Amino acid sequence: MxxxxxxxxxxxxxxxxxxxxxxxxxxxxxxxxxxxxxxxxxxxxxxxxxxxxxxxxxxxxxxxxxxxxxxxxxxxxxxxxxxxxxxxxxxxxxxxxxxxxxxxxxxxxxxxxxxxxxxxxxxxxxxxxxxxxxxxxxxxxxxxxxxxxxxxxKLVPPTDNVVGHGLQHEVSELGDTLFDEVAKAASDTWKRCFEGKDKVTHKALSPLRSIHNKLAGLTFVEPRVVPVVDLLDTAFNRMPKRGYIQGSALVMLQGVVSLLRDPATLVAHGQKILDGQDTADILSGLVAETISILPQETPTVTIEFVPESVQHQIDSHGLW
Known part of the structure; x- marks a missing residue:
């Protein structure tokens, strides 16, 4: 918690x-x-x-x-x-x-x-x-x-800890609430935009940008919000400027959305970035994890992403 x-x-x-x-x-x-x-x-x-x-x-x-x-x-x-x-x-x-x-x-x-x-x-x-x-x-x-x-x-907490206990309890849960809300929005985004897709348009980025904007405005709620915002910024910057989002770029996005869907894992990755791990390394890990689960979660996406023998056909975007 x-x-x-x-x-x-x-x-x-x-x-x-x-x-x-x-x-x-x-x-x-x-x-x-x-x-x-x-x-x-x-x-x-x-x-x-x-x-x-x-x-x-x-x-x-x-x-x-x-x-x-x-x-x-x-x-x-x-x-x-x-x-x-x-x-x-x-x-x-x-x-x-x-x-x-x-x-x-x-x-x-x-x-x-x-x-x-x-x-x-x-x-x-x-x-x-x-x-x-x-x-x-x-x-x-x-x-x-x-x-x-x-x-x-505008709320001002009482100076008496006993009197202010209820408010302190509500405030203490804000971080959990925020990450839970992000997870709910990301799950909806996954179902609407990414599940079963082998390519998406740039419209699929819109709900992720909404999540990003929400988090960016609430960075003061919890320290690990800032690295999550940075992670999304890095992912957005690696998207193609035009055309479909597919191949390694899509896999990376799917990994990011999967991360956002899991509050505990999201917080853990945020802490890793606070501890000094580079966001690019985090994204590389997400790509690897996403490739490993794609056949189960999105059966319409072919397994062509997996074998090393064909990975050279996909633009790595610097992720491998």
Whole structure:
């Protein structure tokens, strides 16, 4: 386990994203079933009824997801929200403000046709007019249930160790959380961009650059973040400038992604670089390790990478 020092709070600011989205649902009641006999509440509970087409509200979930994605790319999960590099606060506010403007515009458009949307929903469900109509709520009520806000907090730990224990515990786990988040993003990148591929385009570098940017902004969280950033820089610099990424360059990238997917191994390699091992040597090792597992992990990639007799056909990029 990594124990992050409380002093990281000097560079970190906490952010809480507060997005409310009306569900267009109301709880079903016994009266909705015209007095039919129902099981007792301790045995079964009634569900909910939709009083408006849920598709009308999808845009709000999409915009919230955009905001969450932005914060996940920039910060690290912390205290139920995110820990954000303080130097990135203005940039994040600018992007959140843009998303909020889109959110409020969608809210205004939805409210402008809210009554019509409820009527359309009733028309789509003949025979259930009463169930829907008696449950509808006013546009003002809906307006109060849809909003997009955020709050920043600058945290100062209490001087009393006992009082501040909870905060110290949360801070101590930041390093582990960061590397776990990187591993999750790298696993998703592997599946989407590298698994089963014998060549990729430069678009495959985009999610890796996002991981790099996240780590580069949070280098103060844990000392071994910096060497991981350096490792990614070195790998990016060895990519071909144009055309497909394949051969030894692809193998190297696959090795880097595999490393990022394993938090414990990632931390260990970061420590090796801190201890003086050259990043080029680390990458050479990753190439060798990746070649050894390619037949199992990506069966569509031919074994032509393995034999020494054909390695001279592949540009080594200085790795062997």
């Amino acid at each position: 990594i124990n992050t020092d409380i002093t990281v709070l000097d560079n970190l600011i906490a952010l809480n994203l507060d997005v409310n989205i009306w569900t267009a649902r109301k709880k079903l009641t016994p009266a909705d079933f015209g007095g039919a006999e129902l099981p007792p509440e301790e045995l079964a509970s009634l569900g909910s009824k939709k009083i408006c087409d849920p598709k009308e509200l999808r845009i709000f979930g999409t915009l919230k997801a955009r905001a969450v994605n932005l914060l996940d790319r920039t910060g690290v999960r912390f205290l139920g929200g995110w820990g954000i590099p303080e130097e990135k606060a203005d940039e994040i506010v600018a992007e959140l403000t843009t998303i909020r403007a889109d959110f409020l515009n969608a809210k205004a458009q939805f409210l402008s046709r809210y009554d019509e949307a409820v009527k359309d929903w009733i028309v789509q469900h003949p025979g259930w007019e009463s169930l829907i109509g008696t449950s509808s709520v006013s546009a003002d009520y809906v307006r109060s249930r849809i909003d997009f806000k955020w709050q920043f907090f």
